[in-house]
Amino acid sequence: MIASYVVQRLFQLVPVLFLVSIGIFLIIQLIPGDPVMVMLGATPETSGNINRQQYEELRHQLGFDQPLPIRYLNWVSKVVRGDLGMSLKSRRPVLETLLERYPATIFLAITALIGAVIVAVPAGIIAAVRQNTWVDYLAMGFSLWGVAMPNFWLALMLIVLFSINLGWLPSIGYTSPLVQPVDFLRHAFMPAIVLGASTSAHLTRYLRAEMLEQLSQDYVRAARARGLPPLVVIVKHAAKNSLLAVVTVVGLQTARLLGGSAIVETIFSWPGVASLLLEGIYARDYPIVQGAVLILALTYVFINLVVDVAYKFLDPRVRLE
Amino acid sequence: MPLLEVDGLEVQFFTPRGVVKAVDGVSFKLEKGQTLGIVGETGSGKSVTAFSILRLVSNPGRITGGSIRFEGQDLLTMRDRDVRRIRGREISMVFQEVMTSLNPSYTVGEQMREVLRVHLGQSGQQARKSALDLLTRVRVPGPETILDRYPHQLSGGMRQRVMIGIAIACQPKLLIADEPTTALDTTIQAQILDLLEDMRQQLGMAMIFISHDLGVVARVSERIAVMYAGRIVEMGDKYEVFDSSLHPYTIGLMDAIPRPGSRHKPLQPIRGAIPNLLHLPSGCPFHTRCPRAEARCAVETPELLQWKTAHWAACHFAGDLRSVVAPLADPVT
Numbered sequence: 001m002i003a004s005y006v007v008q009r010l011f012q013l014v015p016v017l018f019l020v021s022i023g024i025f026l027i028i029q030l031i032p033g034d035p036v037m038v039m040l041g042a043t044p045e046t047s048g049n050i051n052r053q054q055y056e057e058l059r060h061q062l063g064f065d066q067p068l069p070i071r072y073l074n075w076v077s078k079v080v081r082g083d084l085g086m087s088l089k090s091r092r093p094v095l096e097t098l099l100e101r102y103p104a105t106i107f108l109a110i111t112a113l114i115g116a117v118i119v120a121v122p123a124g125i126i127a128a129v130r131q132n133t134w135v136d137y138l139a140m141g142f143s144l145w146g147v148a149m150p151n152f153w154l155a156l157m158l159i160v161l162f163s164i165n166l167g168w169l170p171s172i173g174y175t176s177p178l179v180q181p182v183d184f185l186r187h188a189f190m191p192a193i194v195l196g197a198s199t200s201a202h203l204t205r206y207l208r209a210e211m212l213e214q215l216s217q218d219y220v221r222a223a224r225a226r227g228l229p230p231l232v233v234i235v236k237h238a239a240k241n242s243l244l245a246v247v248t249v250v251g252l253q254t255a256r257l258l259g260g261s262a263i264v265e266t267i268f269s270w271p272g273v274a275s276l277l278l279e280g281i282y283a284r285d286y287p288i289v290q291g292a293v294l295i296l297a298l299t300y301v302f303i304n305l306v307v308d309v310a311y312k313f314l315d316p317r318v319r320l321e
Numbered sequence: 322m323p324l325l326e327v328d329g330l331e332v333q334f335f336t337p338r339g340v341v342k343a344v345d346g347v348s349f350k351l352e353k354g355q356t357l358g359i360v361g362e363t364g365s366g367k368s369v370t371a372f373s374i375l376r377l378v379s380n381p382g383r384i385t386g387g388s389i390r391f392e393g394q395d396l397l398t399m400r401d402r403d404v405r406r407i408r409g410r411e412i413s414m415v416f417q418e419v420m421t422s423l424n425p426s427y428t429v430g431e432q433m434r435e436v437l438r439v440h441l442g443q444s445g446q447q448a449r450k451s452a453l454d455l456l457t458r459v460r461v462p463g464p465e466t467i468l469d470r471y472p473h474q475l476s477g478g479m480r481q482r483v484m485i486g487i488a489i490a491c492q493p494k495l496l497i498a499d500e501p502t503t504a505l506d507t508t509i510q511a512q513i514l515d516l517l518e519d520m521r522q523q524l525g526m527a528m529i530f531i532s533h534d535l536g537v538v539a540r541v542s543e544r545i546a547v548m549y550a551g552r553i554v555e556m557g558d559k560y561e562v563f564d565s566s567l568h569p570y571t572i573g574l575m576d577a578i579p580r581p582g583s584r585h586k587p588l589q590p591i592r593g594a595i596p597n598l599l600h601l602p603s604g605c606p607f608h609t610r611c612p613r614a615e616a617r618c619a620v621e622t623p624e625l626l627q628w629k630t631a632h633w634a635a636c637h638f639a640g641d642l643r644s645v646v647a648p649l650a651d652p653v654t
Binding site: 317 | 375377379405406407408414416421422423424425426435436439449452471473484487615
């Protein structure tokens, strides 16, 4: 049942991936001016100084002398075979660079997400159960703060506190959790808080609202009428159904995590894909930009697939439309 | 000692627009194995009364007065833990909301075993066997398969059977059925009513049966209480209440029901509408709609008084009512 559901969901990904690939492909095509000129590092003023022959060669090499659809197909067929081109700056294959830096981004996002969930689930549930008490106000106040806080500012404040004043945590650097888990956590602590704060805040609010909704449902009243202990009614009955809604939000929040990592990775010198993307943009290294966007988009799509399958596990009523 | 003794129960809802007196001084007794039907329109306080017995009135409602004694113990002053031991074990409830009163995320079996686990300490094979027995008892076809089904895979009637199964799991002494058939098809209604009656007799349970449908209440109850605007306005033996109604509201209700053989007698709706519970009329709450009302009705609130051996009514004119409105109250049969 689940297996066939996964297969069906995978088929649904085809059009999504098609649109994603078109978007990424067009990034290069939509650069103002002539992309070949841009790649040669020429500005409109200096374009006259470019060697005509060199220009034509690069144009041909990059396939820009062919029509757009043909170029797209060429590009896609290469991407599918794992060929994302060469970095213009480092002259290394893009895929190699991406694979090098991808784990750091993923480990950070997972750490941030786990942290966010650990905080948000109890906070959301307790805020709902104790609605309109100081606990609720405290949780809601914090979550408002978490949503409103600019993450670069939070990052700087954490660095001032933990690295400069207390000297407890390193403000930059990364070690793989697979090699040195403790050291990884020391390095990931602040970036994960910065990255996860607003996700956690959103989750808390969603979960609280959903819990309030579920707690007013007939089955909750019926469960209480059967004499079930409050913890069973709240956690086993109401929270399970509330988590359904929240699981979906977690999937959507990965966009926030991946997008937010651009700033966080830069501030904490975290060697991930998002900081690679920024470096690529600064250096006008378009193959890198394409590759980084592609891998982030694939991650997002994949996580949402996982979320949909998880949803299926949690809610027996979900069926394919 | 009566099984259940409700005395002067008051429940108020503290809404932003004001205080609503949902239940205003309701008193009744229920002996072991007896059935009491509570009839009334929406908002008459019948469901709130039922929920009060299990102390399940939720915000912004609060029980503000009176006592509810179950086997001599006051449920309203009891500790939460002790009330939980009574809920689902001594007093069970079946709800109107058949489609939504089971948790959609758990199988029928799990929701049955849960109650057996909490109240009777059963687990594993033992709980499964008890659940199967219960499903067989409430005449669910193919109990083994139903046990592993989710609520959304069952019809409304089947869900109500499951709910009755859960309600009788611990052989309670009192079953409260809050409009258990209202959401069901007419043919299923009859089956569920029969099932409830059979279960009641087999287990010797007392039952409080709440409905807005006089016919349904008459079918399962020995005694009837008619509620209006949070009060019991008439109560007594079923035949007494139906055949020699003492309260103009009950008489009005009876005249609004079509009956066989009454084709030439037009149905008489009760004029006016249910009063706004935020601003109840002074005196007798029914006086604004009552054909019999006089000046004193707007001032004095009539008490529920006993007029015959098994017949109470809250009307100033209960004693002479029948002669005054005889043409309307003429027994049809």
